[in-house]
Amino acid sequence: MAKKLIFPAFIFGSVLLGLWLFSMGISFSFSALAVIAGVMVVLTFLERKFPHRVAWIPEKRTAVLDVQHTLLNSIFFSSFAKGVVAAAVTSLGLKNAFSPIHGLNFWIQLAIALLAADLFVYGLHRWFHRSDLGWKIHAVHHSIQKMHFWAAARSHPFNVIVITGAEVLVLEALGVSTEAILAWTLWMSVNGLLQHCNLSQDTRFFDGWLSTAAVHRIHHSKIAEIGNHNFGTTTMVWDRIFGTYLSPLVQPEPSEMGIQNLEIRSSYRVHLRLPFRI
Numbered sequence: 001m002a003k004k005l006i007f008p009a010f011i012f013g014s015v016l017l018g019l020w021l022f023s024m025g026i027s028f029s030f031s032a033l034a035v036i037a038g039v040m041v042v043l044t045f046l047e048r049k050f051p052h053r054v055a056w057i058p059e060k061r062t063a064v065l066d067v068q069h070t071l072l073n074s075i076f077f078s079s080f081a082k083g084v085v086a087a088a089v090t091s092l093g094l095k096n097a098f099s100p101i102h103g104l105n106f107w108i109q110l111a112i113a114l115l116a117a118d119l120f121v122y123g124l125h126r127w128f129h130r131s132d133l134g135w136k137i138h139a140v141h142h143s144i145q146k147m148h149f150w151a152a153a154r155s156h157p158f159n160v161i162v163i164t165g166a167e168v169l170v171l172e173a174l175g176v177s178t179e180a181i182l183a184w185t186l187w188m189s190v191n192g193l194l195q196h197c198n199l200s201q202d203t204r205f206f207d208g209w210l211s212t213a214a215v216h217r218i219h220h221s222k223i224a225e226i227g228n229h230n231f232g233t234t235t236m237v238w239d240r241i242f243g244t245y246l247s248p249l250v251q252p253e254p255s256e257m258g259i260q261n262l263e264i265r266s267s268y269r270v271h272l273r274l275p276f277r278i
C-alpha cells in the first residue's frame, strides 16, 4: 500500500506544501526551492533504504558530476532561459495572450498548464531523438546507465535552455495565475525526480496517463527501438494521441539503460563538449 502512495503523496504533497508556503508570504522562488530541496533530501534517504535495483545505488565517483549538473542546470541555465524568453514574450506582446484562462478554477488552470507545456516538450523531445542536431543536444541525458534521481539533471545546457525556454513561452502566453505556475513548477520538478529515481514504488494506477518511473525507464532503454517511446515529461496524453506510448504492462522493464555503441565518460567537461563530438 505504501508503495502505491509514494507517487501521489510526493506530487500532491509538494504542490500543496509549496502553495501553502506561498500563501504565507514566502516568495515564489523560495517556496519552490525549499520544497524541491526537501524532496531531494527525503528521496536520498528513501532510495538507499528501499532501492528499486541495488545496482543503481549512486556511486561516489559520479556524485560531483551530478551535483554540477543539478546546480548549474536547475539554477543557472534554466534561469537564463526563463529570463530571456520571458523578456522576449513581453516585448513581442505575447504575454497573457490567452488571458481568459486566468479566471478559471485553479485545478483547471494547472491541468491546462501541464498539458500545454507537455505538448511542446513532447514535440521537442521527439525531435531530439529523430534529428542529428537534436540528438547531439539530448545524448548527454541518455548517458545515464544507473537510474537514480540525482542523475535526472544530467543534461547538456543546450537541452535545458531549449526545454525551459519552450515551457516559459507556453506558460507566459497562456496567462495562467502565479499559483498555477508555482504548482506546475513543483509538479514538473518533483515528477522529474520521481521518474528517474531508484525507489521501489508501485505506479500501475498512474502508468497509463502520467510519466512515472516505470514508463520513463522504458524511454531510457539502451535499445533504441524500445527507447523511442514515452516522450512525455509529465503526462502520457500526447504519447497516446500520437502513437508513441509503450505501456509497462506490454514492455517489461529494460535490463540496461544508456546508449548502444556509445560510451560517454562521466565527466562534466566531456558532457559539455559532446554536441561537438558526435
Ligand SMILES: [Zn+2]
Binding pocket: 125, 128, 129, 138, 141, 142, 219
Ligand atoms: Zn529522451
